[in-house]
Amino acid sequence: xxxxxxxxxxxxxxxxxxxxxxxxxxxxxxxxxxxxxxxxxxxxxxxxxxxxxxxxxxxxxxxxxxxxxxxxxxxxxxxxxxxxxxxxxxxxxxxxxxxxxxxxxxxxxxxxxxxxxxxxxxxxxxxxxxxxxxxxxxxxxxxxxxxxxxxxxxxxxxxxxxxxxx
Amino acid sequence: xxxxxxxxxxxxxxxxxxxxxxxxxxxxxxxxxxxxxxxxxxxxxxxxxxxxxxxxxxxxxxxxxxxxxxxxxxxxxxxxxxxxxxxxxxxxxxxxxxxxxxxxxxxxxxxxxxxxxxxxxxxxxxxxxxxxxxxxxxxxxxxxxxxxxxxxxxxxxxxxxxxxxxxxxxxxxxxxxxxxxxxxxxxxxxxxxxxxxxxxxxxxxxxxxxxxxxxxxxxxxxxxxxxxxxxxxxxxxxxxxxxxxxxxxxxxxxxxxxxxxxxxxxxxxxxxxxxxxxxxxxxxxxxxxxxxxxxxxxxxxxxxxxxxxxxxxxxxxxxxxxxxxxxxxxxxxxxxxxxxxxxxxxxxxxxxxxxxxxxxxxxxxxxxxxxxxxxxxxxxxxxxxxxxxxxxxxxxxxxxxxxxxxxxxxxxxxxxxxxxxxxxxxxxxxxxxxxxxxxxxxxxxxxxxxxxxxxxxxxxxxxxxxxxxxxxxxxxxxxxxxxxxxxxxxxxxxx
Numbered sequence: 001x002x003x004x005x006x007x008x009x010x011x012x013x014x015x016x017x018x019x020x021x022x023x024x025x026x027x028x029x030x031x032x033x034x035x036x037x038x039x040x041x042x043x044x045x046x047x048x049x050x051x052x053x054x055x056x057x058x059x060x061x062x063x064x065x066x067x068x069x070x071x072x073x074x075x076x077x078x079x080x081x082x083x084x085x086x087x088x089x090x091x092x093x094x095x096x097x098x099x100x101x102x103x104x105x106x107x108x109x110x111x112x113x114x115x116x117x118x119x120x121x122x123x124x125x126x127x128x129x130x131x132x133x134x135x136x137x138x139x140x141x142x143x144x145x146x147x148x149x150x151x152x153x154x155x156x157x158x159x160x161x162x163x164x165x166x
Numbered sequence: 167x168x169x170x171x172x173x174x175x176x177x178x179x180x181x182x183x184x185x186x187x188x189x190x191x192x193x194x195x196x197x198x199x200x201x202x203x204x205x206x207x208x209x210x211x212x213x214x215x216x217x218x219x220x221x222x223x224x225x226x227x228x229x230x231x232x233x234x235x236x237x238x239x240x241x242x243x244x245x246x247x248x249x250x251x252x253x254x255x256x257x258x259x260x261x262x263x264x265x266x267x268x269x270x271x272x273x274x275x276x277x278x279x280x281x282x283x284x285x286x287x288x289x290x291x292x293x294x295x296x297x298x299x300x301x302x303x304x305x306x307x308x309x310x311x312x313x314x315x316x317x318x319x320x321x322x323x324x325x326x327x328x329x330x331x332x333x334x335x336x337x338x339x340x341x342x343x344x345x346x347x348x349x350x351x352x353x354x355x356x357x358x359x360x361x362x363x364x365x366x367x368x369x370x371x372x373x374x375x376x377x378x379x380x381x382x383x384x385x386x387x388x389x390x391x392x393x394x395x396x397x398x399x400x401x402x403x404x405x406x407x408x409x410x411x412x413x414x415x416x417x418x419x420x421x422x423x424x425x426x427x428x429x430x431x432x433x434x435x436x437x438x439x440x441x442x443x444x445x446x447x448x449x450x451x452x453x454x455x456x457x458x459x460x461x462x463x464x465x466x467x468x469x470x471x472x473x474x475x476x477x478x479x480x481x482x483x484x485x486x487x488x489x490x491x492x493x494x495x496x497x498x499x500x501x502x503x504x505x506x507x508x509x510x511x512x513x514x515x516x517x518x519x520x521x522x523x524x525x526x527x528x529x530x531x532x533x534x535x536x537x538x539x540x541x542x543x544x545x546x547x548x549x550x551x552x553x554x555x556x557x558x559x560x561x562x563x564x565x566x567x568x569x570x571x572x573x574x575x576x577x578x579x580x581x582x583x584x585x586x587x588x589x590x591x592x593x594x595x596x597x598x599x600x601x602x603x604x605x606x607x608x609x610x611x612x613x614x615x616x617x618x619x620x621x622x623x624x625x626x627x628x629x630x631x632x633x634x635x636x637x638x639x640x641x642x643x644x645x646x647x648x649x650x651x652x653x654x655x656x657x658x659x660x661x
Contacts, residue, residue, distance in 0.1 A: 005538055005547075006613035012528040013554075016491075020521040023499045024507070036500045040445065044492045051484045054535075059477060063536040064469055080302045105297045106402060108467070108544055110617070116626075118541045118615040121467050126296065126402040128470040147544040147617055149290050151297065152224050152304045155620035 002117055066133040070097035074161070076144070078107035078124045081153035083144050089162045090136070097133045100124045107157070108147030114140045121147050139165035187571075189264045190251045191656055194568050196268075197244040198649040201561060204236040205645060209638045215623040216631030224304055226621035227288035234291030235278055235313075238417050239320060241556055243271060244564035245423030246327055249371060251567075252364045252430045257334040263326055270323030277316030285309025290619070292413060293317075295385070295405035299393050307393040314386050314393075321379045321386070328372045328379075335361075335369050345369035346454075347447035360442040363429040370454040371422045377458060378415025381408050403470055407461075414461040421523060421555065422453065424563040425494060428516050431570050432498065435513045435584065436505035440497070449489035456486040466539040476536055483534030487527045495524045510584035511651075512573055514594050515566030522558025522601070526551055529609055544619070547612025554605045557641070558598070565597075565648045572655025593647055600640025607634040 072091060076098055077084040090096045100109045102124045110121040111134065119142075122132040136142070139162075146157035207229050213219045214226055221229075250264055281287040286305040289297045298310035332342075339345040339361050347366050349355030360366075385408035388400045429440045462479030465471050498520050507513070529551035533542050542548070573584065586594070611630045616623070623631060 001538070001541060002613045002615065005532055005542065006609060009529045009532050009609065013525045016495075016525045016528065017521060019499065020495075020517070020524075023503050024509075024517065026503055040492055040496050043496060044488060047488050047492060048485075051481075051488075055481055055484065058535050058537050059480065062473065063540060064473070064476075080300070105300050106294055106406070110544075112615065116615055118545065120540050121543060123465070123468045125406070125468060125470060128403060130469045132469060145617065149227075149292075149294070149297075149619040151300075151302050152227060152288065153302075154227075155223070155617075155622050 064132070066097055066131050067095050070095060070133065072096040074098050076100040076109055076124075078102045078104075078109065078146070078150075078157070080104050080151050081146075081157045083109075083146075083157060083159040085144065085159055085161055087161065089164050092136050092139045092163050092166050094166075095133050095135050097131060098122070100130045100132070101128075102126050105150050106148050107150050110145045110147035112143040112145055113138065114142070118147075123148060136163040139163050187251070189261065189268060190247055191571060193247040193264075193268055194244060194564070194571065195649075195652065195656065196272075197240050197247065197564060198568055198645070198652055200236060200240045200243075201564075202642065202645050202649055204233050204240065205638065205642045207233040207236070209635060209642060212631045212635045212638055214621065215628070216635055217623070217625075217628045218632060218635065221621075223621040224286070224288060227290070227619075228282050228286065230619060230621075231288050231290050231313075232279070232282050235282075235317075236275075237556070238291060238413075238420070239271070239275070239278075241420040241560050241564070242324070242416055242423075244567075245371075245420035245560060246324060248427045248564070248567050249331065249368050249423040250327060252426050253331050253335070253368045255430070256362060256365050257338045259330055259334055263330040267323040267327040270319050270326070274316040274318075274320035274323070277312050277319060281309045281313035281316060285312055287313045289313070292409060293386075293389060294409060295389055295400060295402055296392065298389055299396065311390050311393045314390050318383065318386050318390075321383055325376065325379055328376045331368060332372045332376070335365060335372070339365065339369075342369065342373070346451055347442050348451070350442065350444050351447035351451055353444070357441060357443055360447060363440045363442050363446060364426045366442055366447060366450045367422060367426045367429060370450045371419050371426075374415050374454050374457045375419035375423075378412050378419065382412030382416065385409055385412065403468065406465065406468065410464040411461045414464060415457055417552075417556075418457050421560045421563075422457070424519065424560045424567075425523075427563050427567040427570070428494075428498065428520055431516060431567070432501060432513065435508050435510075436501045438501055438505060440501070445493055446497070449493040453486070453489050456482050456489075460486055463534040463539075466534075466536050467543050480534055480536055484531050487531055490527060491524055495520055508584040509586040510569070510573065511586065511590045511594060512566050512570035513584065514586060514590075515562045515569060515597075518594075518598060519559050519561075519563035519566055522562055523555045523560070526553075526555030526559055526605075529554065541615070542612055544617060545612040546608045546616045546618050548618055550605055550608030550612050553601075553608060557605065558601045561645075562597075562601075565645065568648065568652045572652050572659065593644055596640050597644035597648075600637045600644060603637035604634055604641060607631075607637065 072094055075086040100122055107124040108121055109124050111119050113119055120134050122130050124130050141160055141162055144159045146154055214221050287309040335345040345361055346369050347360040350360045385405055391398050433439045460482040462475040463483040466476050532538055533547055607630050616627045
């Protein structure tokens with residue numbers, strides 16, 4: 001997903017940038033007000049239709065959905081500047097519910113795989129129980145990092161857990 | 167009236183205008199200088215993340231706080247100055263209000279710098295409640311309170327400026343709806359009777375920035391009371407909503423005010439006025455509503471938020487791109503294509519500003535999708551997209567405005583005489599290439615899951631920060647020359 005996001009972004013960014021460069025360098029000047037307005041309408045409709053399609057597709061399955069009766073639950077507590085995790089091991093291939101709380105400020109509960117890719121995250125807001133669910137495809141050692149600036153040792157707030165093969 | 171008294175009247179009016187413009191020129195000089203200083207702080211952070219200089223984490227986060235607050239404040243200062251300058255062309259504004267705005271801004275800057283570099287405050291420009299009161303012993307509550315009071319001072323200055331602008335626009339154009347060109351938007355008016363494009367943008371920006379600042383003031387005061395009376399607490403999620411509503415609106419207002427320079431200046435180079443069409447009028451009302459409702463896209467990983475707010479954040483985030491791309495950017499391209507466009511540094515930077523803003527919306531919109539945000543939020547993807555539409559957007563517009571204010575006398579008399587010299591071309595390319603490289607490194611780092619706001623980077627991430635440092639140095643070189651050129655232009659104009 002990460003590299004696809006980068007690729008799609010760079011493609012659209014390049015499209016806009018090249019359009020500006022071509023128009024700025026175009027000679028001789030050309031203008032047709034009626035044609036321009038028709039193209040503007042086409043552009044607006046194209047953007048609306050594209051937006052509706054992408055929005056429906058990306059929201060059809062709610063990205064923050066959690067199971068009503070989860071079997072695997074991990075309680076996580078963030079404190080300046082460490083994570084406490086009540087389990088060191090979770091199973092591969094089943095939904096795992098992480099219930100994250102904080103004892104002080106807002107933290108960002110982020111889980112990173114062995115390749116260093118962020119898999120998911122949740123803001124850990126004081127006074128709230130913040131629940132996020134994930135199904136691990138691969139066994140291995142996963143890191144927990146802080147993804148919300150929380151003070152002077154924010155970058156040192158690291159812990160880990162194991163996803164055991166089934 | 168004799169020719170001599172005519173001349174005297176014109177000279178007196180020009181004197182009044184120059185005194186009014188003097189404050190604007192001073193504000194832009196301050197803005198340009200602070201941009202350079204804040205970029206130097208940004209370079210220090212990238213050098214530290216690249217392992218090329220060593221600074222301790224507490225100092226890093228103080229620098230990060232100063233860089234964030236300084237850049238947001240200065241972007242909005244330059245945007246508001248552009249708004250003031252061009253609104254003053256259409257309705258006379260009280261010059262004293264601008265001086266008060268500038269004075270309160272500088273007072274706020276003094277408070278903020280003292281809080282950070284004397285008091286040790288390093289809680290980021292977002293002052294996310296309750297972090298200012300819970301530093302883990304790294305700063306005192308008094309330092310945090312001073313930082314927040316600095317924001318209050320700056321906010322009061324902006325409120326004064328916007329209220330003066332709103333008061334005069336409402337009086338001159340028959341109410342808020344008149345200044346927003348609503349008769350035209352709702353199909354009851356004619357384009358020739360509508361206010362100028364710059365006025366519509368000024369009215370809309372004023373409305374949403376006032377609302378943003380009022381909400382910001384409420385959460386600032388609550389945070390200050392919490393610092394002084396720890397027993398007084400606020401719901402952290404409510405405070406976060408208020409902070410991000412304020413922060414989002416405030417920084418977006420900077421860009422929306424900055425684009426007024428494009429509407430007002432580019433016609434001098436194309437020879438065609440930027441018309442207030444029906445599409446333009448509708449677009450600005452939509453922009454106003456979207457700017458006020460899109461902020462939940464900053465809270466997409468706040469799982470306690472009602473789901474509908476996050477859906478709204480995603481949808482509005484995407485659809486906000488339409489008025490920008492299909493109205494402002496599209497119209498600019500049509501105007502340029504239909505004209506024998508004369509390029510100089512001012513016009514090149516203003517067009518770059520709209521291009522950079524438009525390009526920057528792409529990674530921002532994609533990050534505004536909940537499913538993407540789950541892996542990209544608070545990685546370097548985020549500074550990647552906001553630096554694109556600020557560094558290559560608002561900041562380019564601000565420097566374009568400064569170049570236009572101090573353009574050569576021949577270009578002032580006859581815009582067709584404008585020329586992009588070889589030196590200007592090199593300067594422009596240095597800025598554009600440096601800026602592009604700088605933001606692309608952030609985006610690549612985001613895709614590689616490099617977190618934002620980390621004082622210390624893993625060894626494998628360091629080459630990215632090192633490359634970013636080179637691009638940052640190019641940008642700083644270019645903007646230093648922009649400011650020196652502007653200063654020499656001011657001196658030339660005075661003499």
